[in-house]
Amino acid sequence: MQTLPHALYTPAQVRELDRRAIEHEGIPGRVLMARAGRSAWQALQQRWPQPGRLLVLCGGGNNGGDGYVIARRAAEAGWSVDLWALTDPSRLEGDARRAAEAALAILTPIDDPQQALAAADGVVDALLGTGLDRPVTGRLATLIDAVNAAECPVLSVDVPSGLHAASGRVLGTAVRAAVTATFIGLKQGLFTGDAADHVGEILFDDLGVPDAVHAGMTPAAWRLPAAALADALGRRPRTAHKGAFGHVRVLGGDHGMGGAVRMAGEAAARSGAGRVSVLTRSAHVGAVLAARPELMVAGMAAAGFAEAVIAESDTVALGPGLGQAEWGRCAFDRGMQHAGALVVDADALNLLAGQPRHRDDWILTPHPGEAARLLGIDIQAVLDDRWATADALVERYGGVVVLKGAGTLIADRHRRRVVGEGNPGMASGGMGDVLTGVIAGLRAQGWAPFEAACLGVQAHARAADRAAGGGERGLLAGDVLAQLRGVINP
Template sequence: MKNTDNNYFSNCLYRVEQLQQGEEKAAKACSMTMTQLMSAAGKAVFKQLKQRFPAPANIAVCCGEGNNGGDGYIVARLAQEAGYQVQVFALKPNAELPKPVESDAHRARSAWREQGGREKALLDCAPEQFDVVVDALFGVGLNRALEGDPVIWVQRVNASTTPVISIDVPSGLNADNGHAPGAAVRAHLTVSLVALKRGLLTGQAQDHIGELVLEDLGVGESFQQQNETDWFRVDSGALGDWLPVRPRCTHKGEQGHVLIVGGQPGMSGAVILAMQSALRAGAGKVSVACHPEVQAIVAAAQPEAMVHGIRDEESLQPLLRQASVIALGPGLGQSHWSHDVFKQVMKTDVLKVIDADGLNLLASYPIRSAKMLLTPHPGEAARLLKTTTGEIAEDRFAATLQLREKYGAQVLLKGAGSLLVTDRGKSLIDRGSPAMASGGMGDLLTGLVSGLLAQKMAPAQALIAGALWHAMAGEEAGKEGERGTLASDLLPYIRRLVNGYGRDDD
C-alpha cells in the first residue's frame, strides 16, 4: 500500500464513524473549510489519475448524490481543464439544484455545469468505451446492499476490462468491516481520503480495492491527534528485534521444546508440516505425540524430531511435563482417541497454540484460559462462536473480539486481512498470497508460532510475528505461480525470515 510520509499514521485504521465525525474538526484545525477539503480530495484523486492515464485519455466519471459524487464532479472538471475527454454519468442526471446552493457536493456539481459539463444517466455508461472509469457513486457512509440501477452499473463495470478508480471506497463495499452485502465495484485503484478505513484491508475488500493509496489531504496529522484508534496495520518494520541474534554459547536446551499433539490415522501430513515448521522456526527441540499407527510415518519424515506413539494418558503425561509450549490440533481428528488426548492436554498449565481439530474440540469443551493462542479460520471461528461462517464474514472485527472475550485467549482470525487481538492490542495483517489457498498452510502457522514461543518470544509477539512471516513466506513461494504452491514450499522462506532476511521488503 502506498501512503503518506507519516508511516505511523498510514498504519492507523479508523472506523467510518470517526471519519464522519472527525474530518471537519481536523480540517478546521488546519484552517481549511469543508469546501476546501472537498476540493483537495478532488485534486488528490485527479493527481493519481493523471499519473496513470495521461491526457487526452477518455474518462467516464460516475457520480452519486452525496459528497463522494461531489469529489467526482471536481475530478471531472479538473480533467476537462487538463485536456482529457470527459463524460459524467449521474445517478440522478440533470437534477435541479437548490437555490441558493448550500452543500459542497452541490457546489461541485454546479461548477461542473457552469464549465459547460453535461450529465448522462448512469446506465448510459458503457465502460468498455473508456480508458478509465472513476467510481464516485457511493462513499463510506453506505452500509447496505446496492439496489436498482447501481447494481446493473456495477455488474457492467466489473464485467469490462476498463480500469476503475474508486474514490474513498469501491461503491457497494462496507468500509467499516470489508463486507460486500451485494454488488460492489472491483476497483483497480482505491484512493482513501483523510485516513485509512479499517474495512479496506480485510475480508472481501481484498478483492475489491485493487491498489490502495492514502491521501490525507493535508489534515492527516491533525486527524490523528484528535482521533484515537485501537486497530493497527502491522508491517515487518514493527517487529524490530523481537527475535534477537543468538548468543554464541547457546545450546538446544535454551531454545525451547515444542510438543506437537495430533496426527491420527490418515492425517499424518498435518502434524509433519507443523513439526517441520517448528524446527525451521528455530525451536531447540521438537517432539510429536501422535497416534501409534502413524508414528513410523511421522518419524521417517524428519529425523531431527522425536516422535512418540500415544495410546493412553500414561504415555502422554511425561511428554506434557517436558514441553515449554504445546501445539494442539494438526491432524488431531475427532475420534475417541482425539477427545481423550485433547482433554489431557487441556488440563496442563503449559502455553498452547490451538488450531484445526483442536479448535473444533474446544468448541465442544469450552474452556476460558489466558494460556491459549487460538488461530481459527472463519469456519472454525463460526463453530467456536456457535454461529455461521457468513455471519463471521459480515464483521470479522466483531468476531475476533467475541472470540477473545469468550475464551480469554489471544486470537488470530485468519483469512485475507488477518485480524489479531492480543495482549499488545488489536492488529491487522494484510500480507499473503492467493497461492496460500491450499492444504497444510494452517499447520505451518501453528508450528511457526510454537517455535517462536519456544524461543521465549512473548505470546502476543509470537502470534503477530508468526502470522506476518507466514504471510510473507507465502508471498515469496507464490512468486513462482499462485496455482500449485504447496505448504512445504514455504519452509525455506520461513527459515530466512526468522533469521532476519527479507523482513523489510514491504
C-alpha cells in the same frame, strides 16, 4: 499520495476526524474536498497518463463531490469526460453542491452511463461513500456490475462503491477497483475480507490536516508493519544453545493425518525452537522420523495421553491432525491441562467449541468455519464482519485470536492487527498446520502470545508469498516450509 500509515479507523472515526479538521482546525469543508479531488486526479494521471475518455460516476454526498472535482480537473486538462450523476445535482447540499456547480459549468451530464462505458478508457467511481450500510440493488447494482464487466481500469474514491468500509464485506455487489484513493484516515474495512478482491492498490492522502486532528483518538486497529520481523528477530548471541530457545510439543495426528503433525513440528523447528517433540499415533512415528529426523517422536495410545509428561515450561501446539474421535479427545483433554504456553488449532478448536473455556494466555488460530463453530453462529456471519468476530472470540475465550483468511486478523482484549501479506495459493491443505508450528516455535523462544502470533502470521504469509513466485495454483504447505528459514532470518 503518501506512504500508507499503519493506523486504521472505523468510518465513524474518520468522519469525526473530518469534523475536527473543519471545526477545530478551521479548514473549510470545500478545501478538504478540493484537496481530495486534486489528490485523486493526480493519482489517476500518474497511473494512466495518456489523455483519454474518462467516465466519472458521481453519487449524492461528499464522495460524489470529490468526483465532481475530478471531472472538472480532467476536463480542464483536456481529457474527454463523460459525467453521470446518480443524484440530481440540484438536490445536493453544501460543499458537494458547490463542487457539482463548478463541474457542470463546463460539462453536461450524460443520461446513459452504461453506453459510455463502451468508449471509456478509465472510470472514476465516486458513487457511494463510507456510510453505506445496506445492500446495493436496482439500477445502481446493474451499473456496478457493468463497470466490473468493462475492460477499463477503475479509480474508486475513498472506498469502492458497495464495499462496507468498516467490515470489508460486499453489500450486494461492489466495484472492483484498480486503485482506491482514500483520505484523512485509513478505513479498517479496506484491509480484510472481501476487500482483497475490490480495493486494488490503496493510495492515501491525509489532505494536509495537522496532527492535532488525530490527537486523543485511539485507532480501531493497526496494520502490521512490513518491518516487524526484521525489527524483532535480531542476531542470536554467539553463545546460544538449544536450551535457550524452548521446547515445542505437538499433539495430534490421528490415523491418516500424520502429515499434519510432521509439518507443524518442522515449522516449529524452522522457526527457531530449540527442540521439538511430536506426540502422535504409533503408526506415524516411522514416517515422521524418516521425513524429519530432527524431531523427537513418540507414539501414543489414547490411554497414554493421561500419563504423558509435558513440562510446564514447554509450549504445546494442540490440534494438527487431531480428529474428534476418542484418541483425539484424549489428546485434547491432556493438552487442555497444560498450564504453560498453548497454541490451539484445527480439531482442538472444534472440540473446544463443545467444551468452552477461557484462558488469558493461549493463542487460538481458527479459520472462518472454526470461528463459526466456536461462537455458535453461521459462517456467513463470520464473513460479514471479521473484525467483530475476532472481538467476540476474544470476549468468549480470552487470550489471543488469529482469525485466518484474506487479511488475517490478530486480536486480544486490547489490540487488533491485520496482516496484508499472503496470497490465494495458501488455500490448500496443511497451511494451518505450518502456521501453528511457526507460532508455537516463536512462543517457545520467549515471545509473548500477542507478539508470537503477529510475527508468526507475518512469517508464514511472507514465506508463502516467496513460495508463490512460480504461481499460486498448486502451492503446497511444504513449499512454504522450504521458505521459512530465509524469512525467519530477515
